[in-house]
Amino acid sequence: MPPQQGWQQPPPGWGPPQPPGKGKAPLIVGIIAGVVLLAVAGTFGFLHLGANADGGSPKRGGTMPGVCADVPQAALAEARTTNGNPAMSKERKVADGTQTSCAWDQTKGVDGSGLRNTDAYVVVGDAAGEYERRVSQSKQNNQGTINERPLDGLGDEATAVLVDGKSAFLQLDIIVRKGDTVVEVEYTGWDSGMFGNKRPDVAEFEAAARGVAEALLAEV
Known part of the structure; x- marks a missing residue:
């Protein structure tokens, strides 16, 4: 018997079951989570790179004056301030001796991240009065708590004055008298x-x- 017309296609509801349609909610949630993770990672990466940026300056040319030029590179590297600044350093004659100032900061690509500055002063003449004046001046710093203590093994007498503030910034002054010479190192x-x-x-x-x-005392 020939098949009846009209049954070539199964009637509604017949045939193999169709797979359920997939909802879009999991995909949307995944996209949102990915965007949030990328934003968080980007923020932390930006902060990390900013905090560890190399803040040094390109190596300068020129000659440091007087005793500044004789400070060994090893001592400057230990202080992370190998970049001498001749423009901010000078030696001058005074009535009873000489006064020399030296300035160093970080060399870009050499001394790392963070911040370091070294300023030094060498004064020849009226050592007793100059020593007391510089110790007193260091203790007048009002940027933090002052901690003072004597240092052994440096010159005839030596004092360290630490300025410890509420921030991460530190300042340490070391003042030394040796004979008729006073050396002060201000390290920040x-x-x-x-x-x-x-x-x-x-x-x-x-x-x-x-x-x-x-190093400076060895030159005076």
């Missing part, structure tokens, strides 16, 4: 943390400043 800076500045280790900070002071 902070370290880079994961996402911001952090306070340097005080013992390492002092050791770096002391190394520069010892």
Whole structure:
């Protein structure tokens, strides 16, 4: 018997079951989560790179004056300030001797991230009065808590004055009298943390400043 006309296609509801349609909600949730993760990663990456940026300057040319030129590179590298600044350094004659100022900061690509600056002063003449004046001046700093202590093994007498503020910034002044000469090293800076500045280790900070002071004392 020939097949009946009209049954070539199954009637509605007949035939193999169709797979259920996929909802778009999981896809949307996944896209949103991915965007959020990328935003968070980008923010943390930006903060990390900013905190650890190389803040140094290109290596300068020129000659440092007087005793500044004789400070060994090793002592400057320990202080992370190998970039001498002749424009901010000078030697001048005074009535009873000489006064020399020296300035160093970081060399880009050499001294790392964070911040370090070294300023030194060498004064020959009226050492007793100059020593007391510089110690007193260091203690007048109002940017943080002042901690003062004597240092052994430097010149005839030596004092360290640490300015410890609420921020990551530290300043340490080492003042030394040796005979008729006074040497002062003013060392400042902070370290880079994961996402911001952090306070340097005080013992390492002092050791770096002391190394520069010892180098200058060896030349006077």
